[in-house]
Amino acid sequence: MTDATLAPPGETLRAGIGLRAIHHDEVIARSPAVGWLEAHSENYFGRGGAPRRVLATIRRSYPLSLHGVGLSMGSTDPLDATHLGEVVQLTRELEPMLVSEHLSWASVGGRFTNDLLPLPYTEEALQHMVSRVGQVQDALGRQMLIENVSSYLQFAHSQIDEWDFLAELARQSGCGLLLDVNNVYVSAMNHGFDALRFINGIPCGLVQEMHLAGHSIHTVGGREIRIDTHSAPVCDAVWSLYSAALERFGPVPTLIEWDSEIPALDVLAAEARKADCMLERHHARAA
């Protein structure tokens, strides 16, 4: 596959949607009017079978981003060479416009939680992440993006603000950032900081993609905790924060994510159109 099969780069100024298995057939049959698609890399591991074939077919019609959820970037265990090898192979075959993972860890001592666990924001963790991002970028032969996660706790010995940690990680490793606006909001509400401080703490030019998603509110220990469930529409506060992020970072590829209680494709496309309207406004202003 060559770059000639890519849709024009301008297309990505329309919002994309997360590609989920229940929509595979419909995406191929109907080619929904969305700018691009993002696939969870792990769902297409294994070199064969229908999922891989479907993704290759879809790739001929849409720009694609590969989003990893299982590399356990921040773990102090060695990087899983097999897992990384699968990501490298997928990246070679599909030539995605973006490849991303998370500022998180999932495993230690060989046991995996298969979750996005928060790191302590310390100099040690920063140097560890810089080294790990370096290893992945070397294997991929290209830049990767690192995404901020939602968190439900902070470590007492954290010494660096999360936004400064991300900015410094990008500066030292050369990675780009995937700003998940919903995650910024969820963490800000859970930890009591101003979400705009996060946005304004990230230097312009580092953010190459944004995520939008819905979350849910739970009562934990008598207090509200927001949990990043990707099971609902984007809430108004997150749309407002997205507007502020567009103001600061300009119109970057934006994705609607939905992972549980996944609605009809049309519902996702409608959410993407809402993001399109905001992207267009900011694009027109920037032009």
Next chain:
Amino acid sequence: MPALRELQLAFVAAMFDESNAVRAHVREEGVSADARLGVYQNNLREGFIKALALGFPVIERLGGTDYFRQLALEFLAAHPSRSGNLHHIGEPFAPFLAQKFAGTQYAYFADVAALEWAHQEALLAPDAEGDALTSAAFASIAPEDYERLTLSLHPACRFVQSRYPIVKIWRVNQPETLSDEVIDLDSGGDNVLVLRTPECVEFHCLPAARFTLFEALGRGENLGAALERAQAVESDFNFGAALRHLLELRILTALRVPDLST
């Protein structure tokens, strides 16, 4: 200040209820450390149950949702995920069920789980290098080489053998099946070849000797040794019919005569 590795080991120990030491490193701010850690423990458990249910919908249906959750949590404690890819968690599930239900009326759960795992593996197995071979491929093989010939089967092929009618159990417990058929567990077992066509995964129930032949070939045994096994199961084994079946199934992907000089 704990080192990063020390913190991570303590965190995961808390996730598996082994130690609460990580509590000391969590900021409480209105919500206790235990409650905050509980959010992550809940994520781990619910994510694991959901992923296991996706891979083993028939076991979930047989056991019922509530019992399946309990089973999944027991399984999580015994076999935590060892991979960043959740698809892998199901591999030890059938052996776990076999041990748990040995000698009980639920002993058949293990074989049904083995069939569901084979189905998952077949879905995601690599594609074959080339097209399936036809009978023409045998034309170039000298008769004296037949004994030591090795046959490669499609990488998605899997073999599951059970003393229970597992294919019927699987079929009547599909979401689209509205059947209240009662299955007699002692109505005969199945020798199942699981294969993948371009469209879907299929189950083929084979006669015992034919299953034995295909399974041995799939493990890389040469034709002479595999045939001997089949004949031990059925003395007047019809090899010609078995070979025709293998070709019809379009799962034969390569023939190789080992080089005797090496």
